[in-house]
Amino acid sequence: MPRVVILETERAASAAVAGFVARLLAATPDLVLALPTGRTPIALYGALVECHRSGAADFSQATVFALDEFVGLPPSDPRSFRAFLRRHLLDHVNVARGRIHGLNGTAKDWKKEAAAYELKIGRAGGLDLAIVGIGRNGHVGFNEPARRLPARTHRARLLPETRRANAGAFAGRWRDVPAHALSMGIGTILNARGVILLAFGGHKAAIVQRALTGPITTLVPASLLQLHPNVVVVLDRAAARSLTRARKILPRD
């Protein structure tokens, strides 16, 4: 069972993770990060921006890789994940332009794009820390539940529930959400030296419990994180409420 840290609120949990990342950056300025999009990391990014403004987080030597991207949206599209990361984090901290990497959702040859991404991650020295969320169906990045999962960066077909969960940026019309995405593979994520899984809210409680305490299965891609020796799961109280038998670490403030 991975280590689980539970804080009372999403805000407190996000601030704790931001503090951890800031300390990591101080110790390892050339940190290589994989970063997610979605609702979950927004408070974390806000807290990281605050850390940066107060002088506590210096990203000048850091490298960032986006975890995934919609197919069909150019990086300039405000609904793209690249734009999301810029809006919430990268426009407000000092990551060097040349060290910000994302998948190009409009690449003509996705296999080439995916292979080039893996190569770039390798050239950067591999991922030091992958920060990931979890979908209600157990996906990590856009590694959707399936009998077989591609290990490496690939083009993924999005399940209807995932398209519905992403409909917000598409005026609520889930059919307008791209049907495919490019995503780091579960193997790419498991190769990171450290992984932080974030989940907030009661709607994530059931899948958090399955992912952390259920069998390891590709039908719950996040359950594969149980195999990683250095995963920390950071939850608010609501997302942790089904973890009755879990060993919980409750930091005091």
Ligand code: PGA
């Ligand atoms: P969310 O998505 O942060 O919007 O809940 C998480 C995910 O689908 O990975």
